[in-house]
Amino acid sequence: MNLTPYILFSLAALFVGAAATLTMPYSKRTIGWVSLAFQTMAGAGFLYVALQVLAHGTFNPERPLFTVAGLGAAFLLKVDALSAVFLLAITVVSWAAGLYSIEYIKHYKESLARYYPLFLLFLLGMYGVVVVRDLFFFIVFWEFMTLTSYGLVVYEWGNRTNVNAGFKYFLMTHIGTAGIIVAANTLYHYSQSFDLESLAPVMALLRSDNPALLHTILLLFFIGFATKAGIFPFGDWLPDAHPAAPAPVSAILSGVMIKMGIYGILRVFLGMLPVSGFSSTWGNIFAVFGTISLFIGTMTAMFQHDAKRVLAFHSIGQNGYILLAIGAGLLLAPVSPPLCAIALVAGLYHLVNHAMFKSLLFLTAGSLQYKTGTRDLDRMGGLGKYMPLTAAAAIVAALGISGVPPFNGFASKWLIYHGTVTAGLHTPILLLAGLIALFTSLLTMASVMVKYVGLAFLGQRLPHNQGVERDVPAGMALPQFLLAALVLLQGVLVVPIVRLHRVLQPGVPAGGIGGAGAGGLAVLEVRRVEAGGDGPVVFRRGAVAAGRALLRQQLLQDLQAEFQHPDRPLHPGGRLPELEAAQGQETVLGGAPAGHRQLAVPAAGLPGRQGAGAVLPHPLGLPPVVPAVDGDRGRRGAVHHVRGAVTPGERRIVSRSGGHGAVIVSNIR
Amino acid sequence: MFRIVATIGILLFLSPLIEGILRKFKALVHSRIGPPLLQPYWDILKLLGKDDVRSPHALLGPLPSWLALAALLAAGLLVPLGTASAFAGGDLFLFLYLVGFASVCTMLAGMDSGSPYAFLGAGREMMTSFVVEPVLFVALITAALKSHSFRFADMAFFQQVSGTSVSMVISGAALLLAIQAQLSKLPFDIPEAEGELMGGVFAEMSGPTFAMYRWGFIVKQVVFALVLTQIFFPWPLGLTGLWAVIAQIVKVLLVAVAVGLVDAVNPRLRIDQAVVYYFGVVLMALVGLVFALVGA
Numbered sequence: 001m002n003l004t005p006y007i008l009f010s011l012a013a014l015f016v017g018a019a020a021t022l023t024m025p026y027s028k029r030t031i032g033w034v035s036l037a038f039q040t041m042a043g044a045g046f047l048y049v050a051l052q053v054l055a056h057g058t059f060n061p062e063r064p065l066f067t068v069a070g071l072g073a074a075f076l077l078k079v080d081a082l083s084a085v086f087l088l089a090i091t092v093v094s095w096a097a098g099l100y101s102i103e104y105i106k107h108y109k110e111s112l113a114r115y116y117p118l119f120l121l122f123l124l125g126m127y128g129v130v131v132v133r134d135l136f137f138f139i140v141f142w143e144f145m146t147l148t149s150y151g152l153v154v155y156e157w158g159n160r161t162n163v164n165a166g167f168k169y170f171l172m173t174h175i176g177t178a179g180i181i182v183a184a185n186t187l188y189h190y191s192q193s194f195d196l197e198s199l200a201p202v203m204a205l206l207r208s209d210n211p212a213l214l215h216t217i218l219l220l221f222f223i224g225f226a227t228k229a230g231i232f233p234f235g236d237w238l239p240d241a242h243p244a245a246p247a248p249v250s251a252i253l254s255g256v257m258i259k260m261g262i263y264g265i266l267r268v269f270l271g272m273l274p275v276s277g278f279s280s281t282w283g284n285i286f287a288v289f290g291t292i293s294l295f296i297g298t299m300t301a302m303f304q305h306d307a308k309r310v311l312a313f314h315s316i317g318q319n320g321y322i323l324l325a326i327g328a329g330l331l332l333a334p335v336s337p338p339l340c341a342i343a344l345v346a347g348l349y350h351l352v353n354h355a356m357f358k359s360l361l362f363l364t365a366g367s368l369q370y371k372t373g374t375r376d377l378d379r380m381g382g383l384g385k386y387m388p389l390t391a392a393a394a395i396v397a398a399l400g401i402s403g404v405p406p407f408n409g410f411a412s413k414w415l416i417y418h419g420t421v422t423a424g425l426h427t428p429i430l431l432l433a434g435l436i437a438l439f440t441s442l443l444t445m446a447s448v449m450v451k452y453v454g455l456a457f458l459g460q461r462l463p464h465n466q467g468v469e470r471d472v473p474a475g476m477a478l479p480q481f482l483l484a485a486l487v488l489l490q491g492v493l494v495v496p497i498v499r500l501h502r503v504l505q506p507g508v509p510a511g512g513i514g515g516a517g518a519g520g521l522a523v524l525e526v527r528r529v530e531a532g533g534d535g536p537v538v539f540r541r542g543a544v545a546a547g548r549a550l551l552r553q554q555l556l557q558d559l560q561a562e563f564q565h566p567d568r569p570l571h572p573g574g575r576l577p578e579l580e581a582a583q584g585q586e587t588v589l590g591g592a593p594a595g596h597r598q599l600a601v602p603a604a605g606l607p608g609r610q611g612a613g614a615v616l617p618h619p620l621g622l623p624p625v626v627p628a629v630d631g632d633r634g635r636r637g638a639v640h641h642v643r644g645a646v647t648p649g650e651r652r653i654v655s656r657s658g659g660h661g662a663v664i665v666s667n668i669r
Numbered sequence: 670m671f672r673i674v675a676t677i678g679i680l681l682f683l684s685p686l687i688e689g690i691l692r693k694f695k696a697l698v699h700s701r702i703g704p705p706l707l708q709p710y711w712d713i714l715k716l717l718g719k720d721d722v723r724s725p726h727a728l729l730g731p732l733p734s735w736l737a738l739a740a741l742l743a744a745g746l747l748v749p750l751g752t753a754s755a756f757a758g759g760d761l762f763l764f765l766y767l768v769g770f771a772s773v774c775t776m777l778a779g780m781d782s783g784s785p786y787a788f789l790g791a792g793r794e795m796m797t798s799f800v801v802e803p804v805l806f807v808a809l810i811t812a813a814l815k816s817h818s819f820r821f822a823d824m825a826f827f828q829q830v831s832g833t834s835v836s837m838v839i840s841g842a843a844l845l846l847a848i849q850a851q852l853s854k855l856p857f858d859i860p861e862a863e864g865e866l867m868g869g870v871f872a873e874m875s876g877p878t879f880a881m882y883r884w885g886f887i888v889k890q891v892v893f894a895l896v897l898t899q900i901f902f903p904w905p906l907g908l909t910g911l912w913a914v915i916a917q918i919v920k921v922l923l924v925a926v927a928v929g930l931v932d933a934v935n936p937r938l939r940i941d942q943a944v945v946y947y948f949g950v951v952l953m954a955l956v957g958l959v960f961a962l963v964g965a
Contacts, residue, residue, distance in 0.1 A: 442802050459788065
């Protein structure tokens with residue numbers, strides 16, 4: 001199935017839409033509908049791509065659409081299940097926000113030429129980030145996303161606070177991005193390619209060759225992505241930028257854009273880094289940063305008075321939950337695949353859930369601002385009686401973020417607690433993290449339910465809000481309803497959604513933790529209930545059935561087994577075998593293109609390995625992975641092109657892409 | 670199914686009797702005659718029969734009161750009564766969320782009424798829960814780590830099989846100290862504080878809505894006493910069937926009397942005093958957890 005046309009069509013639709021909305025001389029409302037039409041086209045395309053990938057597996061074309069010869073970059077597309085989940089989240093949240101914009105944006109006096117075109121290009125950037133396989137174009141789209149969102153944050157150009165918030169956002173995320181660029185270039189030096197799949201073996205090489213450099217690269221990636229994700233203390237821009245942006249943009253910023261940082265972390269630390277002591281180290285670091293972030297973010301939210309600032313600090317907190325879960329997954333990967341899988345599923349599920357309830361909360365905050373003209377919670381109160389639809393949506397979202405069963409936050413937080421507390425027997429730091437997360441959940445419940453919902457919607461209406469007599473127009477109420485329905489559905493249909501755990505299996509190089517996660521997830525395949533064949537168990541009978549349904553799942557039985565035998569090694573020796581980077585000798589031949597040297601694997605290369613350049617053992621004992629890309633790559637006598645001067649004795653990776661192994665030139669004559 | 674109906678029945682219809690005994694006991698300590706034993710039943714019946722006078726600002730109406738009672742009953746189903754819980758796999762996280770949800774419903778209802786007293790009461794309720802809930806979950810997680818299970822049934826079984834341990838005793842004691850505030854009894858009835866806040870979150874409530882809260886509160890008392898006695902003080906061991914249920918009811922009564930005694934002889938603390946006190950109790954629960962981690 002060639003999905004390239006769909007992806008290109010969707011990206012083009014957003015681009016054309018941006019040009020159209022920029023030049024159109026029609027009314028505010030008409031331009032809004034035009035923008036939504038283009039957005040719907042793009043969304044439909046990506047929805048199709050995502051569903052195809054979820055149904056039929058990774059879309060990973062061999063050929064780049066074009067290459068940038070001077071830079072070594074190739075426009076390679078790749079949509080695996082992880083990308084598909086992000087595509088779904090971006091599409092749903094941005095569509096709701098786009099529909100909401102049409103009515104909402106009318107009360108601004110600023111020109112729409114600075115809204116819809118940037119809005120569509122912002123989406124283009126986010127979609128682009130998750131569908132490319134090349135780190136160079138990843139960064140290009142990443143910058144696209146950052147710059148356009150900066151333009152949206154400072155939409156109210158005349159307001160000094162907003163401009164300052166925008167500048168802070170611009171500066172901080174660019175410092176982070178600079179680190180990502182440095183890291184990418186350093187990796188390029190070794191692989192001569194920006195292809196994410198050929199960067200994985202580089203990490204395997206660096207692990208043994210230059211651990212300090214590898215740690216530095218990982219640190220740069222982490223800081224860059226954590227800044228975007230709003231992780232404390234890197235995410236200081238977030239509480240200023242979110243309130244400054246118009247509400248639908250805040251919804252997208254908080255609902256999906258900051259998740260791009262998590263996407264980057266998953267790609268680098270799950271997709272590229274081999275399962276090793278490095279993953280445990282970084283898992284620990286993530287768990288600690290995640291825990292600090294979730295506690296401080298939520299705690300700070302309690303003391304805010306600006307409705308959107310409350311929510312922005314909760315974004316820092318909730319992203320902390322996600323990072324904690326991912327960190328726990330990395331940390332546990334060498335120890336226990338089932339627990340690793342639970343933690344990773346928990347993180348990813350919480351990410352999707354947060355996308356829904358947080359964007360919904362920002363839309364309700366926008367509705368409050370639209371009606372009352374203020375974001376100050378102390379100047380609201382009693383509005384629920386006059387804005388019942390918005391109040392109901394806000395309460396549903398608040399129940400979601402508080403993790404009350406049967407709303408969606410319960411399912412993912414429940415998985416996080418189970419993962420961390422169970423792991424507490426061998427890793428006490430995760431137990432502590434789990435306890436702090438549990439306590440913070442209480443703070444979240446109090447802060448969002450009592451502070452946000454309570455202050456804004458309950459109690460008595462204040463005199464200066466006497467004019468608020470009716471709810472927001474249908475164009476704003478409908479997206480709120482849509483997201484509220486999803487918050488409930490994601491809580492009720494937990495099992496089918498958790499089946500999406502496949503997202504952590506395919507397309508991840510075997511060297512990465514995805515392999516381990518895959519093993520664990522295969523163990524955890526959530527079964528249908530045998531009794532009476534009543535299909536996937538859903539939370540049918542409300543709150544009580546919720547716990548029961550999950551408890552009847554295989555997931556839990558495995559968890560229980562893990563819990564009861566904490567000392568039993570899951571792998572011989574208690575940990576996964578580490579990936580070995582195979583080494584071979586290669587010969588430099590003449591006649592290479594300018595700027596390139598040709599290397600050839602000698603006939604006698606790679607002792608002990610028949611035929612292929614290197615056959616690396618799969619960490620979980622799955623079938624071995626043979627590097628193969630050009631057909632001849634990896635075979636004896638194969639010719640590789642390597643850019644730049646090659647000195648004898650240098651170690652280099654010559655494999656380009658597609659494979660999971662590394663052929664390392666240890667000796668060049 | 671029978672277990673579910675029976676558990677809900679016991680929780681709903683037996684708990685007012687326990688409340689009645691508690692009130693009578695308190696009156697004895699105060700040298701009063703006190704209300705008749707069945708007075709809580711009459712109170713609930715009377716409230717149910719009254720008109721529901723509501724604040725003109727109320728948005729949620731009686732909804733939170735029903736949800737709170739339902740959540741507490743659901744939480745009650747997870748706790749073993751007799752030798753097994755109505756839901757075999759009662760999970761402690763679900764329990765914590767249900768109990769937490771019930772108290773959030775109470776806070777919301779208070780704020781919904783628009784009364785300033787209720788607002789203050791809701792704020793105090795929140796402060797109290799921040800320091801008291803951690804005791805509950807740290808103690809329960811200690812039991813989970815000891816018994817290697819998150820299910821109440823397994824936790825309750827653990828001490829019967831493996832005997833007691835230092836960590837369980839410490840956690841049980843911490844939980845006993847926390848129950849006083851969980852149930853808003855003196856010296857920790859700060860959120861309601863009839864003297865100063867006129868009932869706090871309940872200031873504006875009347876009729877069936879109030880009846881639901883009262884009933885939920887009485888149920889909560891029994892559920893918490895059950896958690897404490899079932900998981901941390903499971904003695905006497907070896908009882909089965911109806912005898913086990915009866916023994917539990919007696920134990921719940923003992924906890925209720927202990928709570929009532931403290932309630933009867935203490936004046937109310939200020940919120941800051943209570944918070945400092947409960948920091949100590951949280952620390953105590955954490956010590957229990959550390960003991961559990963090192964295997965004691």
